[in-house]
Amino acid sequence: MSTLRVYACGGAGINIGALWKNTGRSQFLSEAQFIGLDTSKNNQPDDNAFEVEHMEGARGGGKDRGENIKPAPDFVRSALSIHKPGDFNIVLFGAAGASGGVLGPLILRELLDKNIPVVAFVIGDTTSQKEIGNTVNCWRSIDNQRKSLDADIVFDYVLNSTYATRGEANKTIVNRLDLLSVFLTDSHEEADYQDIRNALRVSRVTSVAPSLQKINFFDSNADLKKVEGNPVACISLYRDRDAVSADFAGVAYRVTGVLSDGKGPNVDSLHMVLDYDRTVKDIISMIAEQEDREKQSRTRYKAADELGGDADDNGIVI
Ligand SMILES: Nc1nc2c(ncn2[C@@H]2O[C@H](COP(=O)(O)OP(=O)(O)OP(=O)(O)O)[C@@H](O)[C@H]2O)c(=O)[nH]1
Numbered sequence: 229m230s231t232l233r234v235y236a237c238g239g240a241g242i243n244i245g246a247l248w249k250n251t252g253r254s255q256f257l258s259e260a261q262f263i264g265l266d267t268s269k270n271n272q273p274d275d276n277a278f279e280v281e282h283m284e285g286a287r288g289g290g291k292d293r294g295e296n297i298k299p300a301p302d303f304v305r306s307a308l309s310i311h312k313p314g315d316f317n318i319v320l321f322g323a324a325g326a327s328g329g330v331l332g333p334l335i336l337r338e339l340l341d342k343n344i345p346v347v348a349f350v351i352g353d354t355t356s357q358k359e360i361g362n363t364v365n366c367w368r369s370i371d372n373q374r375k376s377l378d379a380d381i382v383f384d385y386v387l388n389s390t391y392a393t394r395g396e397a398n399k400t401i402v403n404r405l406d407l408l409s410v411f412l413t414d415s416h417e418e419a420d421y422q423d424i425r426n427a428l429r430v431s432r433v434t435s436v437a438p439s440l441q442k443i444n445f446f447d448s449n450a451d452l453k454k455v456e457g458n459p460v461a462c463i464s465l466y467r468d469r470d471a472v473s474a475d476f477a478g479v480a481y482r483v484t485g486v487l488s489d490g491k492g493p494n495v496d497s498l499h500m501v502l503d504y505d506r507t508v509k510d511i512i513s514m515i516a517e518q519e520d521r522e523k524q525s526r527t528r529y530k531a532a533d534e535l536g537g538d539a540d541d542n543g544i545v546i
């Protein structure tokens with residue numbers, strides 16, 4: 229049976245990693261080994277769900293991506309040498325802070341460089357100017373891994389700002405992680421390790437160019453013909469071997485399998501479909517929004533009014 233490693237980075241990664249481990253419903257969760265990475269000791273996993281490696285001497289990033297950038301690559305390499313990657317890996321991090329948004333892409337870089345199967349789970353936030361800027365720069369950093377390593381990047385992405393509360397966002401995230409874990413295993417009939425591995429690196433086994441590929445899930449109740457965007461690969465798992473069918477005809481790569489006995493959600497079939505490049509287009513719009521906000525901010529926070537008064541050499545007004 230394959231192994232699953234979860235690298236939970238920064239505050240959001242650690243919070244959500246613990247929430248998933250403590251409340252997730254997937255039977256495949258028991259295969260997962262969690263480890264946290266952070267620059268601060270102020271985010272401990274609830275119920276001590278897993279151990280966290282802390283960057284020595286650091287006291288958090290304070291949403292400044294430059295704060296711990298120098299020691300970050302060595303910190304990541306050292307953590308990976310102690311907490312070895314699994315057969316499959318999930319890197320879970322928030323893009324809007326500093327720590328997760330830097331450590332996450334660095335772990336991706338290390339694993340992709342060694343051709344180790346990995347999925348990024350990214351949590352974005354566009355509430356403040358700093359968060360939108362960090363989210364954009366985190367995505368730029370992820371895309372740079374695609375470019376420099378010539379690798380597909382498979383990811384799931386939840387934008388906090390589209391949910392009314394953090395709790396609601398977290399519920400969606402845990403649900404999607406549960407679904408993801410159903411696919412990151414070699415325990416289903418027919419869909420073996422290399423099948424799943426190749427679905428996560430489609431450019432290595434087909435002629436498509438590497439891209440940032442967002443995961444979408446569909447079950448048998450969904451109208452599969454309504455799949456939007458530009459699907460490039462899919463893994464389809466069926467409850468019944470005779471039900472395997474030609475869903476998603478025309479994608480570059482597909483894997484079919486039969487859901488292992490009684491496991492997975494109570495559906496007739498479950499599909500993980502990778503979209504070729506739609507998220508990049510969304511992020512390009514986000515960059516335009518970011519530039520707009522910066523323009524507004526330059527006017528709004530241009531200069532503060534002065535209070536004046538005759539002061540001595542220390543600036544004290546008597
Ligand atoms: N959905 C969700 N988002 C979270 C959670 N915790 C933090 N966030 C979001 O993640 C973003 C980044 O915060 P953190 O993950 O705490 O930041 P960090 O990666 O630790 O980085 P620094 O603390 O700046 O070094 C924030 O904008 C929050 O919106 C969480 O439990 N759930």
Ligand SMILES: [Mg+2]
Nearest residue numbers: 239268288327
């Ligand atoms: Mg933090």
